[in-house]
Amino acid sequence: MADTTLTAPRSRNRGLNLRFWLPLFWVVLLILAAVFAPWVAPRDPLAQDLFLERLPPFFMKGTEPGYWLGTDSLGRDVLSRMIYGARIALIVSFTAATLTCIFGSVLGLVAGYFGGWWDTVISRLVDIWMSFPPVLFAVLLVAVMGTGLWSVIAAIVLIDWTRFARVIRAETLVQARMDYVDSARIGGARRISTLVSEILPNVLPSIIALLTLEMGIAVIVEAILSFVNLSISSDDPTWGSMIAEGRGAIYFAWWVLLFPLIALFLTVLSFSQLGEGMKQRFDPVLQ
Amino acid sequence: MTDRPTLDILQLTVTLRGGRKLLRDVSLKVQPGEVRALVGESGAGKSMIGKAVLGILPPNIKPTEGEILLDTHHLNAMTPVTRRRTVSKIASLIPQDPLTALNPVRKIGPQIVDPLIHIHGWSRDKARERARELLDRVQIRNTDRVLQSYPHELSGGMRQRVLIASAFAPSPRLIVADEPTTALDVTVQKQILRLIRELQQETGTAVLFVTHDMGVVAKISQRVSVLFAGRVMEDAATEDVFRNPQHPYTEALIAATPSYSDLNRSFSPVPPALIADLHAKIAAEEAAS
Numbered sequence: 424m425a426d427t428t429l430t431a432p433r434s435r436n437r438g439l440n441l442r443f444w445l446p447l448f449w450v451v452l453l454i455l456a457a458v459f460a461p462w463v464a465p466r467d468p469l470a471q472d473l474f475l476e477r478l479p480p481f482f483m484k485g486t487e488p489g490y491w492l493g494t495d496s497l498g499r500d501v502l503s504r505m506i507y508g509a510r511i512a513l514i515v516s517f518t519a520a521t522l523t524c525i526f527g528s529v530l531g532l533v534a535g536y537f538g539g540w541w542d543t544v545i546s547r548l549v550d551i552w553m554s555f556p557p558v559l560f561a562v563l564l565v566a567v568m569g570t571g572l573w574s575v576i577a578a579i580v581l582i583d584w585t586r587f588a589r590v591i592r593a594e595t596l597v598q599a600r601m602d603y604v605d606s607a608r609i610g611g612a613r614r615i616s617t618l619v620s621e622i623l624p625n626v627l628p629s630i631i632a633l634l635t636l637e638m639g640i641a642v643i644v645e646a647i648l649s650f651v652n653l654s655i656s657s658d659d660p661t662w663g664s665m666i667a668e669g670r671g672a673i674y675f676a677w678w679v680l681l682f683p684l685i686a687l688f689l690t691v692l693s694f695s696q697l698g699e700g701m702k703q704r705f706d707p708v709l710q
Numbered sequence: 711m712t713d714r715p716t717l718d719i720l721q722l723t724v725t726l727r728g729g730r731k732l733l734r735d736v737s738l739k740v741q742p743g744e745v746r747a748l749v750g751e752s753g754a755g756k757s758m759i760g761k762a763v764l765g766i767l768p769p770n771i772k773p774t775e776g777e778i779l780l781d782t783h784h785l786n787a788m789t790p791v792t793r794r795r796t797v798s799k800i801a802s803l804i805p806q807d808p809l810t811a812l813n814p815v816r817k818i819g820p821q822i823v824d825p826l827i828h829i830h831g832w833s834r835d836k837a838r839e840r841a842r843e844l845l846d847r848v849q850i851r852n853t854d855r856v857l858q859s860y861p862h863e864l865s866g867g868m869r870q871r872v873l874i875a876s877a878f879a880p881s882p883r884l885i886v887a888d889e890p891t892t893a894l895d896v897t898v899q900k901q902i903l904r905l906i907r908e909l910q911q912e913t914g915t916a917v918l919f920v921t922h923d924m925g926v927v928a929k930i931s932q933r934v935s936v937l938f939a940g941r942v943m944e945d946a947a948t949e950d951v952f953r954n955p956q957h958p959y960t961e962a963l964i965a966a967t968p969s970y971s972d973l974n975r976s977f978s979p980v981p982p983a984l985i986a987d988l989h990a991k992i993a994a995e996e997a998a999s
Contacts, residue, residue, distance in 0.1 A: 539769055602811035605766045610798050610825045613791075624815040 443700030446693035472498035504660035519579035527587025535595025635698030639691035716916035722776035750937030808869035812861035819857035844875035
């Protein structure tokens, strides 16, 4: 009798959530810069000018107008290279993270829900896979497959699917034990459709959080591979290759290294925060 | 024929992978309109019987011998797909834990209405109408608001009412109630129990009521099966069981039930010696067979 009222308020108004909006702002900015790179980049990212090498950024002495963040040791514009670098960083992170997510989550869902033989095979595979040192693994893979955009993406998918498989398997195990899954099965649902229509929506917030985290990780892996010169061809500017080039000149031209590093840092941080923020926004249970 | 049981379980044996028998030669009948209680301590296999009937045993547990007859259908002889279709049209479940029995990311409305449409082939309007009617019947006010809510917005008692409404909605021949009051606090337990009994009497649905509480058995059932270690110890009319228990274990269970109306009445746990004795007897029988 007494318990016929609703217990939870529908949803709290949290006001402006900086933890969500700031990262979103940075990512949108990055996407715009990447898409419109030819129009927003002040210079040709590949144009060398040895008379203008190692120009400092605009707030220091001895700069040339138009080179906002200075130039590198070959006189190429740092800002333009960063903007074009954002293209590669985003293409790699979106494609690689999405593919990793699909591949790993499917295996995790199958292992967690069907259990038995499926679970044994997938879980052991994950265990074995995870005992390879990931960076070394990626370097090896790219060395074997040859450099190029798709090699980098394949390397990321192949080293990181285990993260999804593990977490999603564990989440699926928890959900599969819930009574609502039994109810769905009594209701005549086939096992596969129970998995897709009952369990997947409950695991989705975790998948989204992991996906955005993975985007950040993909950016890092791409930078690591660029750093050891195993990413895209060296003609294409990437943040990792900029950092690698800037390393040699760090004492007299720190800006060559620092600006791409900041961009990398902000991007990775934004992706992970965005994941957490989206999880909170879209999970009806957490609201 | 009116005396054909709704559910007839014949010498059912259920085996865990590796060969351990969780149920052994369990036979019981539930007549139309009858409430059959299944009572026993935890691990006795009482929930297992309900799960075996509904076909939701965990993948490593299988029915190995015996038969389950639901209406006229031999369930154990069916392919998984036909079995599910058959069972879903005839039987439904009131689950133990209302907190996990509703999908947290779906609204209440579709969770009641969808099975009516997809399994029973009703029209959406008819299904909605029925959902409202049943929610009304289980004394939920704001029916429309509840249908629009997510499970976490409702209290445990409310959710159990929703689940009861959902179980009765398709007018099933059999309802398996798997300890439906265990996860609720005592005051809510009483209301829920009364609701189930009222709805059962109005609709004449046969109910297999799993519980560990002899007090609940006395309130709701006409017949009882007492289970111990996967075996039926005693099968009798509820009145007879309380007046004149045939098995020492049943007697001990009754003695172990606290009385809320008479707090001075003493109650004692089932004596460990009796349990050890029963286990020894079972082991001896198994060695002999």
